Amino acid sequence: MKGIVFSEFIELVEEKFGLEILDAIIEEADLPSQGAYTQVGTYDHKELLVLLDKLSAHSGIDATSLSKIFGEHLLKRFAELYPQFFVDIDNCFDLLKTIDTRVHLEVQQLYPEAELPSFDNMMVNADTMQLIYQSSRPFSALAYGLINGSASYFGETIDIQMNDQSDAGKSFVVFTLKKRA
Ligand code: HEM
Known part of the structure; x- marks a missing residue:
């Protein structure tokens, strides 16, 4: 999965849940990428599932609801990053x-x-x-x-x-x- 999806997820977590929770979930997830994503890189989509699970444990919000919230955020960001698809x-x-x-x-x-x-x-x-x-x-x-x-x-x-x-x-x-x- 492209890094853009991951980097947007990381930004959303920092913005909505704070740096402390972000650092904690990255550390606990123990990912091959260590959570260092670039927009153009490619990473195992399972990393996103692990991050969602860890965020769920910290926030008390189930992973399905978190995925929906993330999807809404991602659409807004796609509209900013790829305006040509909305013209x-x-x-x-x-x-x-x-x-x-x-x-x-x-x-x-x-x-x-x-x-x-x-x-x-x-x-x-x-x-x-x-x-x-x-x-x-x-x-x-x-x-x-x-x-x-x-x-x-x-x-x-x-x-x-x-x-x-x-x-x-x-x-x-x-x-x-x-x-x-
Ligand atoms: C309009 C601008 C959009 C852009 C630029 C965009 C771009 C992308 C990109 C870059 C990925 C990651 C692909 C990868 O590397 O694995 C992706 C995945 C995905 N996109 Fe879009 N997308 C857009 C709209 C949408 C919309 C409206 C939907 C929903 C109906 C959607 C559904 C998905 C889903 C569910 C995935 C996750 C991969 C999977 O389920 O297999 N996308 N998209």
Whole structure:
């Protein structure tokens, strides 16, 4: 997983939980990288799972909720760092439709070593979209946060339902997203 994801996580922890907790979770996690991430480096995605677990132990917030919070933060940061993906888009469904066909495609071209999930989308009606997340990594809660963050970015509110059909080592989650009037 690209270092940008890790460095944003580290910044969020420092900002929301403080340097002391950040240092403690890095030390306890005992990571191959020692928590020294560069944006362009590549690291084992399991390091993020360990850091989330350690942060959960220190904060008393479960790792799933932390992943969602992180996803929301990450979307805001992506919008700052990669504004080109947000130009000419004025609602969250339109952004979500471009993840596979544009955003992650370009990320993959830029960083061939990146490991991207896939998102198939289908409109159920004008206010409801289905998004199917498939990955060999367990980041559906992060996806949830990124989806919620996309809605907030456009000032929208959506209800998100998750139907998790994952099995060992393979994530398969059907998200049903309903725009609130
Ligand atoms: C709009 C700007 C976005 C950018 C620039 C972006 C970029 C990235 C990058 C660099 C990674 C790390 C890939 C790696 O090296 O392993 C990643 C992973 C991921 N992205 Fe995006 N992304 C964006 C939007 C989204 C949105 C809106 C969603 C949710 C629907 C999403 C879902 C994910 C997930 C779940 C992962 C974790 C990897 C996995 O699950 O297998 N991304 N993205």
